[in-house]
Amino acid sequence: MPKFTLVAGARPNFMKIAPMIHQLQKAQSTNPTLSFRLVHTGQHYDKKMSGDFFEQLNIPEPDANLGGGGGTQAEQTASIMVAFERELMENRPDLVLVVGDVTSTLACSIAAKKLQIDVAHVEGGIRSGDLTMPEEINRMVTDSITDHFFTTSEIANDNLRKAGVPEEKIHYVGNTMIDTLMAQMPRFQKPEGALFDSLVPKNYFVMTMHRPANVDQEQSLKAMIDAILDGTEGLPIIFPVHPRTAKNLQNIGINAPNLHITEPLGYFEFNYLVKNAKGVITDSGGITEEASVMNVPCITLRDNTERAETIHLGTNELVGTDPKKLKPYLAKIMNGDWKQYQGIPRWDGKTASRIVDILMKNYS
Incomplete structure (x- = not known):
C-alpha cells in the first residue's frame, strides 16, 4: 500500500x-x-x-x-x-x-x-x-x-x-517542468488587451527581473534597463513585474514608449509571449529552461546559473549583472545570429x- x-x-x-x-x-x-x-x-x-x-x-x-x-x-x-x-x-x-x-x-x-x-x-x-x-x-x-x-x-x-x-x-x-510545457503548449493563449494584439511575432522581447541584486539598487536597475532599451532598438519589451519592482521602476522614472510594464501573467499567457518572442531577458532559472526548449534566444542577467545545460545545449547565455556587457548579446539577437537549441537529453x-x-x- x-x-x-x-x-x-x-x-x-x-x-x-x-x-x-x-x-x-x-x-x-x-x-x-x-x-x-x-x-x-x-x-x-x-x-x-x-x-x-x-x-x-x-x-x-x-x-x-x-x-x-x-x-x-x-x-x-x-x-x-x-x-x-x-x-x-x-x-x-x-x-x-x-x-x-x-x-x-x-x-x-x-x-x-x-x-x-x-x-x-x-x-x-x-x-x-x-x-x-x-x-x-x-x-x-x-x-x-x-x-x-x-x-x-x-x-x-x-x-x-x-x-x-x-x-x-x-x-x-x-x-518535469518540460513535461508540463510540452503537455500545455497547445493551450497557450495570447493575453487579452490592445497591447498584446499589437505585438508582431518574433518582433518583441519578454523581460523578467526579480532578484534583489538586479532590482533593489535603483541606479543599477536604471543602468540595466537603459542598456536593454538601447540594445533592443525600439522593439516592444513586455515586462511583467511584481509590485516591489514596479515601485523601484517608478522611483527611477524610466519612461520609454516601447517598455510595457504589465501585471504578472498566467502560465498560458506568459509562455505564449515567450514562444513568440524575438528574445527573452531574465534572471529566472526556470524561464531559461522553457525558452531553450522552445528555441527562443535567452539572456540571463546573473553571474552564475544552476542550469548550465541551458547554456551548453540550450539557447541561454549567461551575461552577468554588468549592463556594459549586454550590447553584443542583444546585437546578436537583433541580427538573427543566435545559437539554436541542441536538445537536452531526457x-x-x-x-x-x-x-x-x-x-x-x-x-x-
Whole structure:
C-alpha cells in the first residue's frame, strides 16, 4: 500500500508536480492501493492560484494548505516545519516528494527525515555555487538528507557523485517542468488587451527581473534597463513585474514608449509571449529552461546559473549583472545570429513517467 506526500510551496512547484500527479493517477488504475496527498505549504500567496489554476493544470486542489507564508526566512522555515510535522503525524506516508529549491523544499525535507520518512528530491543535484542565494542553501541542505535524487542533467549527477552520493540513489530522469510545457503548449493563449494584439511575432522581447541584486539598487536597475532599451532598438519589451519592482521602476522614472510594464501573467499567457518572442531577458532559472526548449534566444542577467545545460545545449547565455556587457548579446539577437537549441537529453515530456516507475518499484 504505497503512500506518497507531494509538497509544493509556490506556483512553479505545481507546474513541476502536475505531471507526476497525472502519472500517479494512471498508476492507481493498476495499483488501487496506491494513495497520495498533495500538500501546499502556502509559502507564496498567489491570487492567480484559484480553482481555475488547478483546473488548467488538470490536477486536484491540494489536500492541505499549511498557511506557512510571510515572515523572515527563518520564521517561514519554522512555521512550515511545525505545520508539516503535524500533517505527517496525521497522514504518515512512505515517502515525501519535494521539488525545486524553495524554502518549503528544505523545511519539509527536514521535518520528514526527523520522523524517519524517506525523502525524494525532484531536481536534486543542481548547483549555482553561489551561497548568497537562499535557494542554493535550500538545495545543499535538502540534498544532504535525501534518499532518492531525481535529476535533470548529467551535470547534476556529477555534482551528487562529487558529494559522495551512491550511484543507486541517483535517478537521471529529465525535467518535469518540460513535461508540463510540452503537455500545455497547445493551450497557450495570447493575453487579452490592445497591447498584446499589437505585438508582431518574433518582433518583441519578454523581460523578467526579480532578484534583489538586479532590482533593489535603483541606479543599477536604471543602468540595466537603459542598456536593454538601447540594445533592443525600439522593439516592444513586455515586462511583467511584481509590485516591489514596479515601485523601484517608478522611483527611477524610466519612461520609454516601447517598455510595457504589465501585471504578472498566467502560465498560458506568459509562455505564449515567450514562444513568440524575438528574445527573452531574465534572471529566472526556470524561464531559461522553457525558452531553450522552445528555441527562443535567452539572456540571463546573473553571474552564475544552476542550469548550465541551458547554456551548453540550450539557447541561454549567461551575461552577468554588468549592463556594459549586454550590447553584443542583444546585437546578436537583433541580427538573427543566435545559437539554436541542441536538445537536452531526457527533456522529452516523459520525465514524470520515469519517476513514478522508480517510485512504484521501490515502494510497492
